[in-house]
Structures are given as structure tokens and as C-alpha cells.
Amino acid sequence: MPSSAISRTACLSNFLARMLDSRDWLAARLEASIEARIDADAMRSFIDADHLDEERLGEALRRLRTWVLCHLAVRDLDGRADLAEVTETMTLLAEVAIAAAHEVHREVLVSRHGLPLSISGWEQELIILGMGKLGGRELNVSSDVDLIFVFPEDGETGGERVISNFEFFERLGKRIIRSLADITEHGQVFRVDMRLRPNGDSGPLVCSFEALENYFITQGREWERYAWIKARPLNGERFAELEKIARPFVFRKYLDYGAFNAMRALHAQIRREVTRRDRADNVKTGPGGIREIEFIAQVFQLIRGGRDRELQIRPTLEVLHRLAERNILGEQTVAELSEAYVFLRRLEHRLQYLDDQQTHDLPQDAADRAIIAEAAGFDDEDALLTELERHRRIVSGHFDDVFADPTEKEHKPELEEVWSGAGNDDQPDPILAELGYADPRAVCEKLASVHESTRYQQLPAHIKSRLDALVPRVVEAAGATPSPDQTLSRCLTLLETISRRGAYLALLQQYPHALQRVADLMSASSWATEYLTRHPVLLDELLDDRHLDQTPDWEAFSAELGEALDAIEPDMEHQMDMMREHHHAQVFRLLTQDIAGKLTVERLADHLSALADVILERTLPLVWRKMRKRHRDDPAFAVIAYGKLGGKELGYASDLDIVFLFDDDAPEAMESYSRLAQRVNTWLSTRTAAGILFETDLRLRPNGDAGLLVTSIEAFRKYQLEAAWAWEHQALTRARFAAGDRQVGEAFETIRQEVLCRQRDLDTLRADVLEMRQKMRGAHSGKGEGFELKHDAGGLVDVEFIIQYLVLGHAHEHPELARNLGNIALLGKAGELGLIPAELAAGCSDSYRLFRRLQHRERLNGRPSRVRSEEAEAAREPVIALWHEVFEADAG
Incomplete structure (x- = not known):
């Protein structure tokens, strides 16, 4: 039995x-x-x-x-x-x-x-x-x-x-x-x-x-990519070769938002077939069924799998889990979809156990339905159907959220007519004035120039249709910003740049809130416009509003970047692109927080400097292990940051002022580290398909352009003590170890302290500093109307020169001045020590903050660092007073 x-x-x-x-x-x-x-x-x-x-x-x-x-x-x-x-x-x-x-x-x-x-x-x-x-x-x-x-x-x-x-x-x-x-x-x-x-x-x-x-x-x-x-x-044994053939077909290198339209069309075709055959009770292909869960998972694989290899997996539940990890789908959404998937699959199996038929339909026979309900653990058929309907309703809701066609939402047909009839009507449509455009006729002319351009006329039909659907919405989104005319012009420039990349158009079409964020961003900053136009892949960053409130975790970012780079070793081209893409994404997140008013200029500079440190720290080992001749496993080599990076005042477009040092007695050390330095510099400054990391400036190394690319610690110390000019010691006040071997970094800091804490003749130092300042003023200041924030008298450079003089002149008595604390902290310290009036120190600190905010504002909009004189007049006074106190009163 x-x-x-x-x-x-x-x-x-x-x-x-x-x-x-x-x-x-x-x-x-x-x-x-x-x-x-x-x-x-x-x-x-x-x-x-x-x-x-x-x-x-x-x-x-x-x-x-x-x-x-x-x-x-x-x-x-x-x-x-x-x-x-x-x-x-x-x-x-x-x-x-x-x-x-x-x-x-x-x-x-x-x-x-x-x-x-x-x-x-x-x-x-x-x-x-x-x-x-x-x-x-x-x-x-x-x-x-x-x-x-x-x-x-x-x-x-x-x-x-x-x-x-x-x-x-x-x-x-x-x-x-x-x-x-x-x-x-x-x-x-x-x-x-x-x-x-x-x-x-x-x-x-x-x-x-x-x-x-x-x-x-x-x-x-397209449907074959899904399959x-x-x-x-x-x-x-040769499936690796096969994978290399298939992967580029399935997973695009860029973010492929065109997959939404393809998957939406495929699903509509399946739905028509289900309706035609009257199979609404099909737990696989019917509304809210297994197929809809699979489509949700796989559309994001198609979109992002080319850039995130961890999404190139096959099991549906694991895909959903990874989408939650990446905040692509919410945790509750994934939990509900996963629960529904398990329920539907188990029900599917009970349908098939009944008679070993490949069926996904609930049986019509009442007795069979009762058996299925019992097999599924329910008291009766009604209880089963109630639970089934609950899951299907939830799945359908999530499916609609993901795949809803944004072109079916409410829109203004007048704007479609403005675009489709651009250049054909002498009288601008009143809708443009209603939306807030100051010069509707100029807007129509701009739209007509795009509509009649060769670029637009030569677009493939499927991309042109996406652009035609998008431009009226761009006009509407720009109209909601404080400067509609300027914003629309910037948005149209972006659209023209990305017009041949249907995936980017699909993203903006699929996500109206991202389109509005693009408009807001472009309204706020011409620099942001240029950055996004150069790197349109960053449009994806606008989909997740949580980035606006997330404080960067640079340690976690460094670990994540390191793992991603290691996973594609030894593909150098891919690694260079990946590092650039990760860097650009982080800069863009900071930019959006900045424009939203969530970061002070000082905090932004801290983050940008920390990001640059991570990039340098990750670059060194990557480049070292790609060198064929290595005399040791880890290089005794360090990157020293000067200038804005050294002072942790980096801006969006700042160069990196860096110097390369090593501490290694091996006979081949100089040759190896020279090659390493050259390759690190190339890695940072080469423009690839993904753009550039940083422009670099290596002229602060000993003997400048005439000097060796790398310097030993011993030679660096000798140069700084015996041959360096006063301006080089000024630069040293803002220098710090940024990346590489920490022992080399500590040796550099020891030398830095020794050099900065030497006793100097104040008259000679004052003359040297004033001579250098005069040269800089002659080269940069007084070149236009208004006040040049950096170089004019009473500006940023004057504050920096005052601090550098105080450090070099008094650090032998007060070694705490030699610490790289930042300009504002050093001003406060000098005031505490009685080297300058504390009241003037506080006033100069406030001025320095204001000048940096104004400079940042101008640069965000692509303007030189020159403002109306009245904006800065009050802030100049304490700087000029302190300059007189330090350089003229003492001299007398």
C-alpha cells in the first residue's frame, strides 16, 4: 500500500x-x-x-x-x-x-x-x-x-x-x-x-x-533580445566565445530606455492574443500574470544590463532582488511582486499536476476547480479566486506603473501644433505667451530652425516620432521655469545632441518628471547644461529623487568602484570608461544637490576633493599592475595634491595640481616610477568615448617643466630646503598627501612641516610675497568692468597670500599654523595667536566665504569670476585693511 x-x-x-x-x-x-x-x-x-x-x-x-x-x-x-x-x-x-x-x-x-x-x-x-x-x-x-x-x-x-x-x-x-x-x-x-x-x-x-x-x-x-x-x-567548452557574440546584442553599452516601447508592444501583442482566445483566466499571460512580472524584471535588465553586469542574470526572483538593491524598484514593490510570483508559479504547478498538461488556465469544470483550490491550500474555490485576484491586481498595478505609456497622458494639443507647424505660421501661438515666454516669435524661430534642420530631417522615422512627441513637452517644461526662453534654447541644444540616440529620447519620454528636472537644471546653470550635454548618460541620474538627500559615502563608493574595476580586469579601455562614468555620475549628483540649495560651497568643495582623492587612489594600483616591468608588488609612490585639491577647495571644472614622489632605493625605481607617473597622468587626462577625468597640471614639481616627472623623497627635501623659491613654499602651505603609499605620504608631511616651520627673515619674505603678488596682478587684474573676485585687490588671492605669508613667517613659533587646515581656519588661528587683529580675521573669513559663493554662482552660469562692484565692495574692505595691516603697517 x-x-x-x-x-x-x-x-x-x-x-x-x-x-x-x-x-x-x-x-x-x-x-x-x-x-x-x-x-x-x-x-x-x-x-x-x-x-x-x-x-x-x-x-x-x-x-x-x-x-x-x-x-x-x-x-x-x-x-x-x-x-x-x-x-x-x-x-x-x-x-x-x-x-x-x-x-x-x-x-x-x-x-x-x-x-x-x-x-x-x-x-x-x-x-x-x-x-x-x-x-x-x-x-x-x-x-x-x-x-x-x-x-x-x-x-x-x-x-x-x-x-x-x-x-x-x-x-x-x-x-x-x-x-x-x-x-x-x-x-x-x-x-x-x-x-x-x-x-x-x-x-x-x-x-x-x-x-x-x-x-x-x-x-x-527586439523581442529576441528579451528571449x-x-x-x-x-x-x-566554448560557450565563453558564444557569450561574447550574444552579450552585445542583448545588452547595449548605453542605458537602453527604448526597451520600454519594445516590451510594451510585445505585451500588447500577447494581450490581444489572450483576449482573442478568451483566456483571461490564464495565470501566465492573463492580466496580472506571471508574464507581467517577468516583463517588469527583464525590461530593466535590457535597459541597464549593459552597464551593470550583475543584472545579466537569469532567475526572475533574483533579478527583482537586485533591482531593489539598486533602488530601481522599491523594496515593497519587489516584495509584492516576489510574493505574487511564488503564488502564481505554485498555482501553475497545481494546474499542471492535475492531468500533466501544459496549461496555465483555470479549469472550467467545477470539480477540477475544487481540486485545484484544495491543492493550493484553500478551503474552497472562492477563497482561491479571491487571493488570486488580489495578487493579479497588485501585479497589474505595478506593471502599469512601469509600462504606462506617457504619450497617453493629458497634454496640450496646441503645443504639438506649435512644433509640427514650426516655420509655417508668421503669427506665434498665444499658448507660448501664456506659458511665460518673453519672446514667442523668437521661440517659434528657434523651433523652426530645429524642425527644418538637416539633422532632424535625416533622423530615422522611429526616432523622429519620439522627438516629435517630446518637443511639445519640452516647451511646456521650460515654460514652468523662471527663464523659459533661455531654458528652452538650452533644452533644444541637448535634444539636438542626443537626437540620434533614441534611448535617451525614450527616457525623457517615459519619465516626464525627469524631463522637468532637466528643464529645472538647465534653467539654473549653463555649466550644468554643458555637462549634461557632454555626458547625456547622466540623464539616468535624474530618475531617482533620493540622490538629492543622500550624503555621499566616499569610502563605500571607493570600495564599489574598486570591485567594479577589478571585475573587468584587464580591459583597460573599459576600465577607463567605467571610471569616468562613475566619476561623472558622482559629480552630477553633487551638482543637482548644489543647484537644489542643499550644499554650501565649502561642503561641495570638500566632496569634490574627496571624490578626486578616490579617483587618484583607484588609478594608481590599476596602472601599476598593467606595467610589464614592476620591481615590487606595491609601488612606494605617492600623489601630492597642491592648489585647490590640496586645500580641499576643488570646483567642478578645476584642474588637478599634483606632484609625484617616491621613496625606493631600487636601481630601477626612477625608471619605473617615471613610467608610472606618465601613465597615471595619461589615465586621468585622456579623453575617451566617456569623456575625461581631469585636466592635470604638473608644473609645481621641483624645477617645474624643466624638472623630472617624479622626485625621490630625499631629492624633494633637498630641493625644498636649498633651491625652492618663496612662491614654491607658498604653494606648499596648501599641499597634502592625496593617494598612494602612506609611508611616502608621511615622509612628505614631515618635509612639509620642516620647510614651513623654518625661521625666515620677515622683510625678505614680505618682499618675495609682494613681488609675486604684483606679477599676478599685472597678469590678471583690471581687465574689465566690475570686480574680479580672484585677482583684483581685496579679492581671493589677497586673502590667500596673507595666510601664506603668516604661515611662512610665524610657523617656526607656532607650528600649528603649518597644518593644512584650510584658509578660513588658518585665519581664525592667526587671530587667536594675536598675529593679526581677531576682528579683521573674522571679517576676512566672511569675505572669503562670500567671494567663493559669488565665484561659484558665476561659474555655474559659464561666466568669468567678475561681479558688479557694489556686490563685493563691503566685503573687500576687511581684506584691504588686513593687507595693509600685514604688508604695509609691518613694513613701516
Whole structure:
């Protein structure tokens, strides 16, 4: 007698009951196995894989399938197996069956025709790709298997009865299909679906790597990209080559928001088919069904997978989890979708256990519905349907949130007419004045120039349609900003720049709130406009409003960047682009916070400086390990920051003033570190497809342009003590260790303290500082109207020169002045020490802050650092007074 578990579950599965009645061996087999999962070894042992031949193959595989499916039915329906066990066991069954069929039939064909060989004599293999749920290790209990057959290279077999590789693998493929799909007195193993292969049913059964790559390039369709996400090689050794062919087709290098329209169209097609066949009760393709959850997960894979390899995975639940980790979907959304997915998949299995049919429809028969409800753990059919409807309603809501077509929302048809009729009407539409445009006629002329441009006229039809849908919304978004005319002009410049990249247009079309943020950003800053136009990939950053309130965690960012760079080692070109993209994204996040008024100028500079330090710290080891000649594992080498980076006052477009030092007695040290310094500089300043990291300035090294690119610690100390000019010691007041070997950095700081704390003749120092200041004023100040914030008398440079003089003149008595505290803190310290009047120190500190804010404001809008005299007049007074106190009163 079967156990109570087997008897109980046989009442919930007509298929299980039939198998128990017709297979006298099955009950005992189930009794022995149902306490544990079945693994691949157990399956291979069951069919005696090592002794299979063509005669035994078909029956053995079908008996295996009967055992495994009935085993799962008992464990699942009895509450012993979760969804993961069921799908993984079915996946293992498919893998074991396909592998056995492949080995048996290949051996027979090789005995007749010899090994399939490439032209160069290398043995060839048939690579069997599992697609769909088989590829994702998510196979259901009555699933078909989607397969694609490929082989690496053309050629012919090496036996006496020679055939081409194509013919060999085609014969092998047909035999594998028959072994799995033929229905015999023992049943069937799996239905086999080959329609996902290139050109579907009309295409050849097998194809070479070269033919597959050519197909992707010339004929691959959007829905095939969706299908190939789950492609997984089930055998063979050359799948890495195959992956290189498939990955660029599936995952674009850029953010591919065009996938929304493609997936939306595919879903609409499925929905029409469901409606036509009146299959609203289909838990897979009906509203709120399994397919909608899969589409949500996979659309973000298509969009972001090319830039985030961790999204290039196959299981749906794991994809959803990673989307939550990246804040692409909310945690609650993912929790609800995951819960619904598990519920729907378990219900799907109960539908299929009923009669071993590949069905996803709720049965029409009332008795069968009652069985399904009981199998799913519900008291009655109504309770099951209530829970099913709850999950489907939630899934449909999330699906609509993701895939809602923004072009169907309310809009102003008048604006569409303004764009479509641009250049055809002498009278501007009143809507433009209503939106706040100061010069509607000029706006119409600008729109007409874009509409009639060669660039627009030559756009492909599908991209032109996206632009046509977008421009009226841009006009409306710009109208909502304080300066509509200027904002629209900037927005149109961006649109023209990205017009051939349909994915960017799709992003702005799909996310109206991102479009409004673009308009707000461009209204606030011409520099932001230029930055976004140069790096349109950053449009993606505007989708997540949480970036506005997140304080950067530079330690975490450094670790994340390091892991990402290591993952693509040794691809230097990719690493350079990745570092630039990560850097630009962080700068852009700071920019949006800055424009939103969430950062002071000082805090912004701190963040930009910390970001630059991370980039330098990550660059050094990357470049070092790419050098062929390395005399040690880790370089005894450091990057010293001067200027704005040294003082942690970096701006958006600041150069990096850097010096390279080393402390290494090895004979080859100078050569190695010179090469390292050159490559680091190249890494930072080379313009790649992703842009540039930093312009660099190396002229502050000993002897400037005439000096060596790198300097030993010993030589640096000797130069600073014996040969450096006073202005070089001034520069040293703002220098600091930024990246590299910390011992070298500490040695530099020791030298810096020694140099700055030397006792100096104040008269000589004063004369040197004044001479340098006079040279700078002659070169920069007095070149226009108003007040030049940096170079005019009473400006930023005067404050800096005062501080540098005080440090160099008094640090021997007050070593705390030699610490790199920042200009404002050093002013306060000098006031505390009585070196300058405390009141003037406080006034100069306030002036310095104001000047930096004004300078920042002007630079954000692409203007030189020159303001109206009255804006700065009051702030100049304490600086001029302190200058007189320090340089003229003392001199007298």
C-alpha cells in the first residue's frame, strides 16, 4: 500500500493516480525517495547513464521523467517542497535528459562519420542553449523546453563517410529532439520548441557562431533580445566565445530606455492574443500574470544590463532582488511582486499536476476547480479566486506603473501644433505667451530652425516620432521655469545632441518628471547644461529623487568602484570608461544637490576633493599592475595634491595640481616610477568615448617643466630646503598627501612641516610675497568692468597670500599654523595667536566665504569670476585693511 502522503496527493492529481495504477514499479520508488530531493546524480543513476545506448535511451528517459514528476507532485502537494526545489528539480531533469540524448546520439554519429572538425583540425561540438524557463532554471512541471543548437566553426567530419559539420550537427539535433519529444507507450520526456532559433521555423535547425553573429547584426529583433536574456549553454567548452557574440546584442553599452516601447508592444501583442482566445483566466499571460512580472524584471535588465553586469542574470526572483538593491524598484514593490510570483508559479504547478498538461488556465469544470483550490491550500474555490485576484491586481498595478505609456497622458494639443507647424505660421501661438515666454516669435524661430534642420530631417522615422512627441513637452517644461526662453534654447541644444540616440529620447519620454528636472537644471546653470550635454548618460541620474538627500559615502563608493574595476580586469579601455562614468555620475549628483540649495560651497568643495582623492587612489594600483616591468608588488609612490585639491577647495571644472614622489632605493625605481607617473597622468587626462577625468597640471614639481616627472623623497627635501623659491613654499602651505603609499605620504608631511616651520627673515619674505603678488596682478587684474573676485585687490588671492605669508613667517613659533587646515581656519588661528587683529580675521573669513559663493554662482552660469562692484565692495574692505595691516603697517 502506498504511504498516506502518496495516497493523499493522488487525490489531487489525476496524473499521479494514473501513473500509480499503470506503473507497478512507481509506488515503491516513490516510497524510497519522497523524504528527500532528487539530485542529478540520482537521476543519472536511475537511467544508468554510463550504459545507455540508442535502444534503451527512449524508455529510460521516459521512466525517469515519470518518477521525477510524480516525486515532485507528492512532495509539493504534501507541503514538503518549496517552489525553488520544484523548478530546480525539473531543470535538472531537463539537463540530465538532454545530456544523455546528446552523448548517445553523438557517439553513434561519430562512429559513422568521424569527429566533426574545423578547417584547422580542431574538434567541434554542438552547444545546446536552454532558453526561457530552462535557461533561467525555472522550469515548470509540465513545461516544454526551448532550445537553440549552435556550433563554433564550419568544416567537415574526419571519418570515411565525410559530411559537413552543419549536416553532422543537424542530424544530431534532430535525434535529440526525437528522443525527448516523441510520444511512445512510455509517454514523452519534454515537448521541444525550436522557434527561438534565428529565423524561427523557417531557419536552419543549427547554425555556426559566425552565422549567429551575422544574424544578430543584420536581422535580430527586439523581442529576441528579451528571449536571449535567459539563454544558457547546457554543454560544451566554448560557450565563453558564444557569450561574447550574444552579450552585445542583448545588452547595449548605453542605458537602453527604448526597451520600454519594445516590451510594451510585445505585451500588447500577447494581450490581444489572450483576449482573442478568451483566456483571461490564464495565470501566465492573463492580466496580472506571471508574464507581467517577468516583463517588469527583464525590461530593466535590457535597459541597464549593459552597464551593470550583475543584472545579466537569469532567475526572475533574483533579478527583482537586485533591482531593489539598486533602488530601481522599491523594496515593497519587489516584495509584492516576489510574493505574487511564488503564488502564481505554485498555482501553475497545481494546474499542471492535475492531468500533466501544459496549461496555465483555470479549469472550467467545477470539480477540477475544487481540486485545484484544495491543492493550493484553500478551503474552497472562492477563497482561491479571491487571493488570486488580489495578487493579479497588485501585479497589474505595478506593471502599469512601469509600462504606462506617457504619450497617453493629458497634454496640450496646441503645443504639438506649435512644433509640427514650426516655420509655417508668421503669427506665434498665444499658448507660448501664456506659458511665460518673453519672446514667442523668437521661440517659434528657434523651433523652426530645429524642425527644418538637416539633422532632424535625416533622423530615422522611429526616432523622429519620439522627438516629435517630446518637443511639445519640452516647451511646456521650460515654460514652468523662471527663464523659459533661455531654458528652452538650452533644452533644444541637448535634444539636438542626443537626437540620434533614441534611448535617451525614450527616457525623457517615459519619465516626464525627469524631463522637468532637466528643464529645472538647465534653467539654473549653463555649466550644468554643458555637462549634461557632454555626458547625456547622466540623464539616468535624474530618475531617482533620493540622490538629492543622500550624503555621499566616499569610502563605500571607493570600495564599489574598486570591485567594479577589478571585475573587468584587464580591459583597460573599459576600465577607463567605467571610471569616468562613475566619476561623472558622482559629480552630477553633487551638482543637482548644489543647484537644489542643499550644499554650501565649502561642503561641495570638500566632496569634490574627496571624490578626486578616490579617483587618484583607484588609478594608481590599476596602472601599476598593467606595467610589464614592476620591481615590487606595491609601488612606494605617492600623489601630492597642491592648489585647490590640496586645500580641499576643488570646483567642478578645476584642474588637478599634483606632484609625484617616491621613496625606493631600487636601481630601477626612477625608471619605473617615471613610467608610472606618465601613465597615471595619461589615465586621468585622456579623453575617451566617456569623456575625461581631469585636466592635470604638473608644473609645481621641483624645477617645474624643466624638472623630472617624479622626485625621490630625499631629492624633494633637498630641493625644498636649498633651491625652492618663496612662491614654491607658498604653494606648499596648501599641499597634502592625496593617494598612494602612506609611508611616502608621511615622509612628505614631515618635509612639509620642516620647510614651513623654518625661521625666515620677515622683510625678505614680505618682499618675495609682494613681488609675486604684483606679477599676478599685472597678469590678471583690471581687465574689465566690475570686480574680479580672484585677482583684483581685496579679492581671493589677497586673502590667500596673507595666510601664506603668516604661515611662512610665524610657523617656526607656532607650528600649528603649518597644518593644512584650510584658509578660513588658518585665519581664525592667526587671530587667536594675536598675529593679526581677531576682528579683521573674522571679517576676512566672511569675505572669503562670500567671494567663493559669488565665484561659484558665476561659474555655474559659464561666466568669468567678475561681479558688479557694489556686490563685493563691503566685503573687500576687511581684506584691504588686513593687507595693509600685514604688508604695509609691518613694513613701516
